[in-house]
Amino acid sequence: MNTVERVLNIAEAEVGYHEGYSNGSWNNKQKYSPAVPGLEWSDWQAWCATWVSWVAMTAEVADLYPRTASCYTGVQWFKAKGRFSEYPAIGAQVFFGSGGGTHTGIVYNYDADYIYTYEGNTNDRGSAQGDGVYRQKRARRDAYVYGYGYPAFAEGIVSADPKWGAQKPVQPVPEYVAFPGAGWFTKGRKSPVVKAMRDRLIVVGCNRYKSSADPDVIGSGDVASYEAWQRKQGFTGSAATWPPGKTTWDALRVPRS
Numbered sequence: 001m002n003t004v005e006r007v008l009n010i011a012e013a014e015v016g017y018h019e020g021y022s023n024g025s026w027n028n029k030q031k032y033s034p035a036v037p038g039l040e041w042s043d044w045q046a047w048c049a050t051w052v053s054w055v056a057m058t059a060e061v062a063d064l065y066p067r068t069a070s071c072y073t074g075v076q077w078f079k080a081k082g083r084f085s086e087y088p089a090i091g092a093q094v095f096f097g098s099g100g101g102t103h104t105g106i107v108y109n110y111d112a113d114y115i116y117t118y119e120g121n122t123n124d125r126g127s128a129q130g131d132g133v134y135r136q137k138r139a140r141r142d143a144y145v146y147g148y149g150y151p152a153f154a155e156g157i158v159s160a161d162p163k164w165g166a167q168k169p170v171q172p173v174p175e176y177v178a179f180p181g182a183g184w185f186t187k188g189r190k191s192p193v194v195k196a197m198r199d200r201l202i203v204v205g206c207n208r209y210k211s212s213a214d215p216d217v218i219g220s221g222d223v224a225s226y227e228a229w230q231r232k233q234g235f236t237g238s239a240a241t242w243p244p245g246k247t248t249w250d251a252l253r254v255p256r257s
Helices: 003-013 050-058 073-078 192-203 220-232 247-252
Strands: 093-096 103-111 115-122 131-138 145-149
Touching: 003 050, 003 115, 003 192, 050 073, 050 093, 050 103, 050 115, 050 131, 073 093, 073 103, 073 145, 103 247, 192 247
Parallel strands: none
Antiparallel strands: 093 103, 093 145, 103 115, 115 131
């Protein structure tokens, strides 16, 4: 696994995490600020940039991304290194809003028209002040997109910038398996979709598999792992039990084979 893959796997595994909730609203209390040396003070405040710093630290590449709770400071950090572009790149830190100071995230893919990102402190509407970590799909040429900071990955960077040797993404953005209905998920069912689901559950940090059973057949490991995913998505009690529901299935984004 190369550096950018490690960064993206760690970022992806946080999708579904939510900040604290009190007095009828989300409160910006989260786990990332206390975990990043120097940013402990930023707890209870907007945390999109702090989340990127945490991802970089956890991936053991803290020196490749700015350690800051400020989006604007992040922009200046990359510009000072001559690694800022108006074109997306895989693993780049994207900045939004005036001067890039409104919001930030990490690009995991792009195509001719869109960027695909992991972002902290947002929501399912793409707000700059949200409640958790989400995947987002945003128009590349939207005025809200300010630009991209390019980490100095040892293996180089896949970028759309002609100055950086414009390249297509490593892989096309995948299509995802539509929710087949709760009745589809019967124990013993055999399908390539089961293995694809298993692979995704492992990637998002919900691996509860204990045996080398046929990966194409639904078994107890799938049940335990998926229920861990339901809990990670914030469901509790009977709502966090097998079989999968449409909300958590769509959030898991099981790719088509």
